Amino acid sequence: MATASAVADGRPARWRRSASSGSLTAGSSLGLGVAMIWFSLLVLIPLSAIVVKAAGGGWSTFEHVLASEQTRSALQLTVLSSLAVTAVNMVMGTMIAWMLVRDRFRGMGLLDLLIDIPFAMPTIVVGLVLLSLYGPDSPIGVQIQNTRWAVLLAMAFVTLPFIVRTVQPVLEELDTDAEDAAASLGAGRFTTFRRVILPALVPAIFAGAALSFARGISEYGSLLLISGNLPGRTEVVSVRLFSFLEGGNLAAAAAVATLMLVVALLAIVTLDVVQRRVARRV
């Protein structure tokens, strides 16, 4: 173990033990301590503050919030839209990943770059971008602003990269020998895909789906301009949360935020379980 004095100048004295062999050295302990303080101040304490605030009023806060027709319908719209978009992504994302890995054509690098754009584009700009083609001045006559289609479109835009980027590396690693073997044994194209390729991809697809769903229910910026935020029709839960916050109703805001955290957590756990089941069965 390094001595305390060696830590004082930020350099632990040389140690010969393998770092992974057991307990932490003093230098690493200091680093871990600093990192944990920062992580707690930034993430853990603020998120607990939400739960504490929401629990402060007991169940009645939740009951009160859920009694509101407007909030219920916002929750419902958000969860159902995210589910629908995630389902679309599971199909489209896998197809895009497949094409990026197995197909070769001119402009492939550009296509690969395009996939990351929704991740990097500011969400408020996403709304603006979609409105310029599908908005009131639509040059192609498709106007979906202030409808539920707008919610789906914006969510599909921002969640596009998740499944592509989780499936792509798995597909790259996948050995084509098993496919060749299946084919040589007389398996058809579809059978090979269903029995050989798909099972290998399922864990990645579900991991991406969890991220995509969680992003969908938490989306705010891209929906603000395009969905119109009509109460009971196109208002999503983040927008509802923001209006509680603006109105100074922090207890209600915290209750809605807690519900969102719980739904995201449930989704991640459920998809993890489903993924294990599916992976084991096939």
Place this chain on the structure above:
Amino acid sequence: MSSPSTTVATSSPVVKWVLRLVVVAYLFLLLVWPTWFLVKNTFANGMTGIQEALADPDVVHALQLTAQIAVASVAINTVFGVGISLLLVRQRFIGRRVLSVLIDLPLSVSPVVVGLALVLVYNGQFGWFGPWLEAHGLQVVFAMPGMILATCFVILPLVVREVVPVLEELGEDQEQAARSLGANAWQTFWRITLPGIRWAVVYGVVLSLARALGEFGAVKVVAGNVGGETQVATVLVQQKYQGFEQDTAYSVSFMLVLAAVLCLVVVALLRPKEGKK
């Protein structure tokens, strides 16, 4: 990996072309065409839109503020990200697995929830720590520190997610060799570990920079959003668009998208080099 597969599943030209058609059509309608219209709207009157936007002091201030916040939070997050990645991969401690799950949490939290969480803790009147901090001269919410905190929260996992897999791949043989030859931890980090993870760190930094420049919801909640003072570029876009100054909104959006795409191009140009090594 790069050799075209010879398998039956991909060899059918019909399947291949249908797949290409569906994917390209989907991406075109969802991504490319709408983005093209943003560019078209921005340059509808040549360069005058951008010039007029840049003549507005509020726009210039918002862009500067966004840049400052992005640089500060990316710098903080890079140090934290590399440090925590080293700890997660190279050390064994209680709660390590829990920590590695928690690091990804910000990806699943709504930006508005992030803002609310920070307000509950750091608000000057009713926050947990806010009044104490303000008594000691540090205003967090409705000021720069709050905006930096919000951005740090959102980009938190990005560096870690890039660096951890590379560290795992590298293994620690070289580090152990360096140490057995008498290098101290600091020397080992600078001469052995950092060169190995350098590209992963660069990707992480560039991605988090793109994300930091575009953060909207979380920053909007914790910032005062006073034009020319605490209004960042993304919030300005919303205000200008809703205030019927759409040309300015398009111009600022275009600049933000350009910055984000440049970040992605940098990553794309760096990545193949890494593969060839």
